[in-house]
Amino acid sequence: MAFENPSRDRIKEILAGARNVAVVGLSDKPDRVSYMVAEAMQAKGYRIIPVNPMVTGTILGEVCYASLTDIPEPVDIVNVFRRSEQVVPVAEESVKIGAKTFWLQQGIFNEEAADIAQAAGLEVIMDRCIKVEDAILLPGGR
Numbered sequence: 001m002a003f004e005n006p007s008r009d010r011i012k013e014i015l016a017g018a019r020n021v022a023v024v025g026l027s028d029k030p031d032r033v034s035y036m037v038a039e040a041m042q043a044k045g046y047r048i049i050p051v052n053p054m055v056t057g058t059i060l061g062e063v064c065y066a067s068l069t070d071i072p073e074p075v076d077i078v079n080v081f082r083r084s085e086q087v088v089p090v091a092e093e094s095v096k097i098g099a100k101t102f103w104l105q106q107g108i109f110n111e112e113a114a115d116i117a118q119a120a121g122l123e124v125i126m127d128r129c130i131k132v133e134d135a136i137l138l139p140g141g142r
Helices: 008-017 033-043 088-097 111-119 130-137
Strands: 020-024 047-051 077-080 101-104 123-125
Touching: 008 123, 008 130, 020 033, 033 047, 033 130, 077 088, 088 101, 088 111, 101 111, 111 123
Parallel strands: 020 047, 020 077, 077 101, 101 123
Antiparallel strands: none
């Protein structure tokens, strides 16, 4: 059966109930899309947890972790900025940490990763920008 994203109403519920958003592939460069999206989400009240093994220190004022499994607190949404062919291990780590939602940014789609996450009970959203969805579904904030 072909993958289908949750309904818009369900995506709105996911966003409204989320607090901690781990951003895999978050760049420390302000001109990168991942940085701009995470910064906008942070401004809307989400706690952004950067995940990038190439960055030590902080991004957007938050400690950056090398992997999802290094994060010492619960994660509601794993938001992924990686190429489609690189997301299966991210899905596996998302399952391992007990994340609630596995979200692949616009242009990213991987059915194998979706199957792994869904089999473990995670909700999966693919090929959608979290910032755009938040702006459309929760324009006044959470």
